[in-house]
Amino acid sequence: MSIDKIISLCKRRGFVFQSSEIYGGFGAVYDYGPLGTALKNNISQIWWQAMTQFHENIVGIDSGILMHPKIWEASGHVDAFNDPLVDCKQCKARYPADELFDGNPEDGEWNNIQCPKCGTTGNLTEPRQFNLMFKTHIGPVQKDANVAYLRPETAQGIYVNYLLTQNAMRLKIPFGIAQIGKAFRNEIIARNFIFRTREFEQLEMQYFVKPGNDDQSMRDWKDERIAFYSQLGIDSGKLRLQEHGADELAHYAKEAWDIEFEFP
Ligand SMILES: [Zn+2]
Known part of the structure; x- marks a missing residue:
């Protein structure tokens, strides 16, 4: 669907x-x-x-x-709560930098990247932070x-x-x-x-929790949260736990997990 x-x-x-x-x-x-x-x-x-x-x-x-x-x-x-953005000077389209460039946006050769919308090259601005x-x-x-x-x-x-x-x-x-x-x-x-x-x-x-008990507590809560969604009536075969990679972690987080649902 x-x-x-x-x-x-x-x-x-x-x-x-x-x-x-x-x-x-x-x-x-x-x-x-x-x-x-x-x-x-x-x-x-x-x-x-x-x-x-x-x-x-x-x-x-x-x-x-x-x-x-x-x-x-x-x-x-x-x-820190902001995303680096890139603008196209030609067509005014705006993109999150990571959508056009894999890796650290500051290393991007923005002059060589083509704008997906208007197709021109050399018109993308350097990434700017946006709150x-x-x-x-x-x-x-x-x-x-x-x-x-x-x-x-x-x-x-x-x-x-x-x-x-x-x-x-x-x-x-x-x-x-x-x-x-x-x-x-x-x-x-x-x-x-x-x-x-x-x-x-x-x-x-x-x-x-007390420092040192965080890992165990994280494990317990992951189990409990998955069980909660199953009890709601969601097909547990469509649920999975997905760990955030180091580059996805919020600035304050040591570890983070999403519970993902295979939609629809
Ligand atoms: Zn463009």
């Missing part, structure tokens, strides 16, 4: 609509219709229950989308001192409330903090329906 058929089915049956469709649509933002909302809420509730009710040592919070801008400096997002966070201003005056960002992930709300939560709930390591909420990323090239959107919901749990 093609993705276009699925998009069309989702629309007809009231699962997912293109945002602002009557005004021509708004890129990479989607609205959930009546059935899509019910489905999404069901999954969120099952996840929340699995995390916070079936584990004695996992609690939930709900932090703000707007946070102190210093949080994003401290976390490295202001500097993926949505910027806004707090208060009525738009000046640099008032800059704030919409969170690009929910995790920071958990980290900055770690001590308050631990003290309030008298938690001892190991323990976890779970959160469901919206996150925002100003993706340069957003596509693939609801697989990559500029505004999306994250269901995230951060689990805190």
Whole structure:
């Protein structure tokens, strides 16, 4: 089945609509219709229950989308949460550098690479970093001192409330903090329906362990998460664990795994 058929089915049956469709649509933002909302809420509730009710040592919070801008400096997002981009001076097409060049973009011979869209060579710019966070201003005056960002992930709300939560709930390591909420990323090239959107919901749990217990904990959680998706009714033969390569790891990560689903 093609993705276009699925998009069309989702629309007809009231699962997912293109945002602002009557005004021509708004890129990479989607609205959930009546059935899509019910489905999404069901999954969120099952996840929340699995995390916070079936584990004695996992609690939930709900932090703000707007946070102190210093949080994003401290976390490295202001500097590091960005993609190198290349522009074609001829046709104005824009590409993530890694789409056109294998390896470190800084080593690329951009003058020798052909633009896939217009076919010219020698018109690609050097890669430039692009910050993926949505910027806004707090208060009525738009000046640099008032800059704030919409969170690009929910995790920071958990980290900055770690001590308050631990003290309030008298938690001892190991323990976890779970959160469901919206996150925002100003993706340069957003596509693939609801697989990559500029505004999306994250269901995230951060689990805190003593140094040295991280590897075992990672193994346990991988098993538990795979089991969760199977219990949801997903064919486990279509699920697999995929480890991030060294060049894919987030700037703060030692190890990372995706659970991948063979779609559709
Ligand atoms: Zn071009």
